Amino acid sequence: MPRGATIPITVADLKTACSQCNLQELCLPVGLGNAEIEQLDALVGARRRVKRHQHLYRAGDTFEAIYAVRSGSFKTNVLFEDGRDQVTGFQMSGEILGLDGISTDQHTCDAEALEDSEVCVIPFSKLEELSRAVESLQHQFHKVMSREIVRDHSVMMLLGSMRAEERLAAFLLNLSQRFTARGFSAAEFHLRMTRDEIGSYLGLKLETVSRAFSRFQDQGLISVQQKHIRIIDIDGLKQLLGNHGGI
Amino acid sequence: MPRGATIPITVADLKTACSQCNLQELCLPVGLGNAEIEQLDALVGARRRVKRHQHLYRAGDTFEAIYAVRSGSFKTNVLFEDGRDQVTGFQMSGEILGLDGISTDQHTCDAEALEDSEVCVIPFSKLEELSRAVESLQHQFHKVMSREIVRDHSVMMLLGSMRAEERLAAFLLNLSQRFTARGFSAAEFHLRMTRDEIGSYLGLKLETVSRAFSRFQDQGLISVQQKHIRIIDIDGLKQLLGNHGGI
DNA sequence: CGACTGCTTGATGCCCGTCAATATCCGTGG
DNA sequence: CCACGGATATTGACGGGCATCAAGCAGTCG
Known part of the structure; x- marks a missing residue:
């Protein structure tokens, strides 16, 4: 695992571990509880910066740690022998990366930064050790993994039974909700990923994504300018999800 | 697999908990290790029979336990407001059901038996308790969850970037491999699910599934008779996966 | 500013969904 | 035992949604 460089950890860095983190x-x-969070601090000492287009890990890398996104955002990508690939998720601050590696002690996908980002490195063996001692941490970790499974199921639903515009509407609504949870505007945001990456995630070609954006704009649902999105009629987007393309 | 009757749990049944189980x-x-497996025995006391078309749990049920399939098989199903649904997986013996419920203490999908089946009930709070004490159990459980995530990713790949025949070939190869792991024939097996359920899982309509089966048969790759499948040219199926439908 | 990457938009074609008819299997009851 | 009905599967005809191919536009960075 290329670690970029062993960036020396300063005391100031350590002080801003979980107990001081706004995420x-x-x-x-x-x-x-507070006492438990301080125990986490000891575990989550190291940070790592990942520049745009750099990989946090790649498929095949030996698994040693999971990562919490502290700032910036990532995409995860599974590869196929013949060169095809598929974006399996976009992660933003507070979300956990690397859970796929536990299964075989090797990562099974690539994780790439969509912008200059920073993650907290959580050595997995230490996390397991601490979560044997701290019941609430154990349970919370299990919830994180379970939530990932539930999320994957809803993506399967999206890919398996929605049409192009429904998929994109669901995607926008999901982004909006996650931005809201982070204190950003629900209606106006900047896409960190390209049309091609959105398309890969949604099982569509980039032209189809682009066309759907334009259609939404024509219908007065959103305003698009390249990567800048403003949601004008959020209920309209939600309605789009309800019908099979009918009414 | 209907085992006759005797719903009351006999001593003999208890003896066939994990330590005696061939799965x-x-x-x-x-x-x-043996000692650890015997600790599991205490936890996995209860069994539950589920008849064909009955539900092991439904979306919304409060989450209390995960389940290990002991015999038979299941499908899991996520529902959508407007009536659409999507099969998210088929589970056979030895596989774990119910992990989706940890996240919110409610199940988020339905689990339905495809044939008369039996599961081992594993109360989740007890599992967490024991896995705080038994490191190897803790790690194994994490691997099980991670494996589910990895599996979901490969389904996303399938749904997002494969064409109909590739999806079905991947599905057959996956089934074949799982039957092999259970000591059954890799080449000849009985489908427990309908064309419609296969189609839902693969993001296709049942007619498309049926046509793909017929095409495979015409090409001499498999022989199909309703639910009975015989794989004739397994390498041919694998090749189908490699190309985008080309060569 | 020019090369490049990413986005938009149009024209065309094909894969798969839809609709429909028929065939096959299976359980039930006469 | 066979007849019957419902669920499941197969097959055909047709159309639509999205992919593909292609051209032009917009923003970015050395």
């Missing part, structure tokens, strides 16, 4: 409510420490 | 190698006890 507590979204991240691994959810539901933990 | 050890496929199920939760993988990698555990």
Whole structure:
């Protein structure tokens, strides 16, 4: 695992571990008491910066740690022998990366930064050790994994039985909700990913994504300018999800 | 597989908990020592029979336990407001059901038996308790969850970037491999699910599934008779996966 | 500014969904 | 035992949604 460089950890860095982090409510420490969060601090010492287009890990890398996104955002990508690939998720601050590696002690996908980002490195063996001692941490970690499974199921639903515009509407609504949870505007945001990456995630070609954006704009649902999105009629988007393309 | 009757649990039944179970190698006890498996026995006391078309749990049910399939098979199903649904997986013996419920203490999908089946009930709070004490159990459980995530990713790949025949070939190869792991023939087996259920899982309509089966048969790759499948040219099926439908 | 990457938009074609008819299997009851 | 009905599967005809191919536009960075 290329670690970029062993960036020396300063005391100031350590002080801003979980107990001081403003992402507590979204991240691994959810539901933990203060004493327990301080135990997490000891575990989550190291940070790692990942520049845009750099990989946090790649498929095949040996698995040693999971990562919490502290700032920035990532995509995860599974590869196929013949060169095809598929984006399996976009992760933003407070979300956990790397859970796929536990299964075989090797990562099974690539994780790439969509912008200059920073993650907290959580050595997995230490996390297991601590979660044997701290019941609430154990349970919270299990919830994080379970939530990932539930999310994957809803993506399967999306890919398996929605049409193009429904998929894109669901995608926008999901982004909007996640931005809201982070204190950003629900209606106006910047896409960090390209049309091609959105398309890969949604099982569509980039032209189809682009066309759907334009259609939404024509219908007065959103306003699009390249990567800048403004949601004008959020209920309209939600309605789009309800019907099979009918009414 | 209907086992006759005797719903009351006899001593003999209890004796056939994990330590005596021939699914050890496929199920939760993988990698555990004898002493540890016997600890699991205490936990996995109860069995539950589920008849064909009955539900093991439904979306919305409060989550209390996960389940290991002991005999028979299941499908899991996510529902959508407007009536659409999507099969998210088929589970056979040794595989774990119910992990989706950890996230919110409610199940988020339905689990339905495809044939008369039996599961081992594993109360989740007890599992967490024991896995705080038994490191190898803890790790094995994490692997089970991670494996589910990895599996979901490969389904996303399938749904997002494969064409109909590739999806069905991948499905057949996956089934074949799982039957092999259970000591059954890799080449000849009985489908427990309908064309419609296969189609839902693969993001296709049942007619498309049926046509793809027929095409495979015409090409000499398999022989199909309703639910009975015989794989004739397994390498041919594998090749189908490699190309985008080309060569 | 020019090369490049990413986005938009149009024209065309094909894969798969839809609709429909028929065939086959299976359980039930006469 | 066979007849019957419902669920499941197969097969055909047709159309639509999205992919593909292609051209032009917009923003970015050395």
